[in-house]
Amino acid sequence: MTPRTLTVEEAAQQMGITPKAVRRRIERGTLPALIGHEGRRRIPAAAINGAAEGPPEPRAGSMPRDPGAAGSDERESIGLLIARIEALAAENGQLRALTQVAESTRDGLERELHETRAKVRELEAATVPAAAPRRRWLRRG
Numbered sequence: 001m002t003p004r005t006l007t008v009e010e011a012a013q014q015m016g017i018t019p020k021a022v023r024r025r026i027e028r029g030t031l032p033a034l035i036g037h038e039g040r041r042r043i044p045a046a047a048i049n050g051a052a053e054g055p056p057e058p059r060a061g062s063m064p065r066d067p068g069a070a071g072s073d074e075r076e077s078i079g080l081l082i083a084r085i086e087a088l089a090a091e092n093g094q095l096r097a098l099t100q101v102a103e104s105t106r107d108g109l110e111r112e113l114h115e116t117r118a119k120v121r122e123l124e125a126a127t128v129p130a131a132a133p134r135r136r137w138l139r140r141g
Contacts, residue, residue, distance in 0.1 A: 004045040005044055006042065008040075008041055011048055022043070026043070031047060
């Protein structure tokens with residue numbers, strides 16, 4: 001005789017929790033589940049009685065109270081995330097420094113362009129020949 005199994009929704013109702021919480025427990029491995037012939041998860045009824053008395057489902061976003069309670073995989077993931085954050089912070093610092101150099105260079109070039117344009121205007125004004133004065137005595141009458 002095959003053991004009686006429940007759907008995720010039925011198990012959630014019997015345990016007094018949400019179906020999402022049941023799925024999370026299955027994913028964590030704290031609640032056993034089988035794959036039924038229709039391809040859906042089925043929870044053995046015998047597992048429900050023991051799981052309902054187990055620890056409550058942690059709230060979303062909550063951290064374990066004991067830092068040593070996290071598994072080695074979680075600690076490794078946290079270490080990798082911290083290393084990635086530090087690398088991004090270093091890259092951010094380098095990009096800020098490059099931005100300052102670029103802005104300083106741009107300001108210098110704009111100042112040099114302004115000075116060069118002023119010199120060009122002075123040279124153009126000096127090289128334009130003055131209009132020749134009219135000679136009134138040459139007038140023919």
